[in-house]
Amino acid sequence: MSGARGGTRFGCVAGIQARMSSTRLPGKVLADLCGKPLIQRVYERTRASELLDEVFVLTSTDASDDALAAVLAERDIPFRRGSLGDVRSRYLELAEASGAQILVRVTGDCPFVAPEIIDLRLGALRALDADFIALESNQAAAIEGTLGGQDAFSARALRLSLASDDPRDAEHVASFFLTRRAECLVRSELEVDEIYRRPGLRLQVDEPADLAFARRVWEACDLEGDGLFPLARAIRWIDAHPEARRLNQHVVESADNRALRTLARSLEPIPPRSRA
Numbered sequence: 158m159s160g161a162r163g164g165t166r167f168g169c170v171a172g173i174q175a176r177m178s179s180t181r182l183p184g185k186v187l188a189d190l191c192g193k194p195l196i197q198r199v200y201e202r203t204r205a206s207e208l209l210d211e212v213f214v215l216t217s218t219d220a221s222d223d224a225l226a227a228v229l230a231e232r233d234i235p236f237r238r239g240s241l242g243d244v245r246s247r248y249l250e251l252a253e254a255s256g257a258q259i260l261v262r263v264t265g266d267c268p269f270v271a272p273e274i275i276d277l278r279l280g281a282l283r284a285l286d287a288d289f290i291a292l293e294s295n296q297a298a299a300i301e302g303t304l305g306g307q308d309a310f311s312a313r314a315l316r317l318s319l320a321s322d323d324p325r326d327a328e329h330v331a332s333f334f335l336t337r338r339a340e341c342l343v344r345s346e347l348e349v350d351e352i353y354r355r356p357g358l359r360l361q362v363d364e365p366a367d368l369a370f371a372r373r374v375w376e377a378c379d380l381e382g383d384g385l386f387p388l389a390r391a392i393r394w395i396d397a398h399p400e401a402r403r404l405n406q407h408v409v410e411s412a413d414n415r416a417l418r419t420l421a422r423s424l425e426p427i428p429p430r431s432r433a
Contacts, residue, residue: 169279170257171203172215172248174330175265176241177225181363186265187228188368191375191384195362196225198268198375198384200234205272205385208279209261213251217241243327245318252312259283259311262330267306268371269360271388278309278347287343288314289334302358303392304349310334352389355396359405366405373401 175186175196182188186196193201196214204212214229214236216222222238229236237254239247252260259282263270278290288311292304308331318326318333326333334344362368375384377398378391395402 168257169209169259169261170251170255171206171209171212171261171263171275172237172251173199173203173212173263173265174215174244174247175199175225176217176219176222178219178221178241179266179363182365182368184224185362185368186225188362190268190368191372191379193384194228194232195268195368195371196229196265197232197234199263199265199270201384202268202270202272203261203263203275206261206275206279207272208276210257211235211255213237214265215239215244215247215251217247245315245327245330248315248330249319252315257312259309260315262308262310264306264361266362267360268362268375269303269388269391270307271304272385273387274304274349274353275307275309277349278307281345281347282309282311285343285345287311287345288317289344290347291335291344292347292349303353303355303360303388306361308334350389352392355392357406358392358395358402359408360391363410364405364408366408370401370405373404377401 173196177184177186179185187194189195190198200212200214203209212235214234216225216229216236216238217240218238219241222241226236226238237247237251239250248260248262251257259279261275261279281287281290290309310331314334318330321333323332359367359370362371374391374395377394378386380386
């Protein structure tokens with residue numbers, strides 16, 4: 158593990174998936190976000206979780222990601238390189254190398270990832286001895302814009318997903334849990350505060366307009382200068398400044414992601430179950 162502590166075994170590990178070959182905004186993970194690369198902002202906010210043992214950026218061995226790997230090494234950000242197309246395999250390799258029992262998946266284009274929500278997910282996984290924690294099914298459409306780009310699941314559930322030969326599961330990882338939730342032995346739903354229920358709010362960076370929006374919010378909300386402001390502060394500021402929200406309101410999700418979300422929302426909620 159590049160940048161890892163030699164021989165250390167972890168209980169909860171996060172992997173931030175990142176690549177330079179984005180179709181809509183190539184190289185976005187190295188775009189400047191108020192003085193630091195976007196990927197560093199995501200790493201630092203993820204690392205602020207109180208329950209994570211370690212955080213790694215998971216990129217590919219493809220030559221297109223050499224520049225990203227160089228920046229990560231230069232900034233002492235732990236990283237691993239694996240398959241470009243099979244993202245799931247990167248997480249499986251992380252699980253095997255770290256010995257982690259629980260993994261957190263974060264996408265490298267979500268600069269507002271909330272460590273407080275990561276800790277809620279991890280706390281629920283531990284308390285329930287669950288395999289996957291989903292968003293509230295009756296509020297998923299409202300929440301996914303603000304809390305998308307982050308998932309938590311057991312290493313055992315990740316290995317279970319190998320039973321699927323659907324290419325979407327290899328690329329999107331969490332789609333297996335969303336579309337085949339009954340196959341996880343134990344799952345539950347995460348109830349979140351009303352502040353996070355903002356239908357249509359886009360906090361991920363897919364296009365130049367998203368990056369402009371992220372910079373505007375960051376400049377207004379990073380009062381301490383460390384980039385670790387609470388997500389709730391950003392949402393309240395956005396609520397009070399509708400003109401900022403209009404910067405990226407026209408950007409739409411990819412067709413593939415929309416299809417996955419539609420399928421996930423069509424499923425009946427599954428109550429928590431105890432392990433046999």
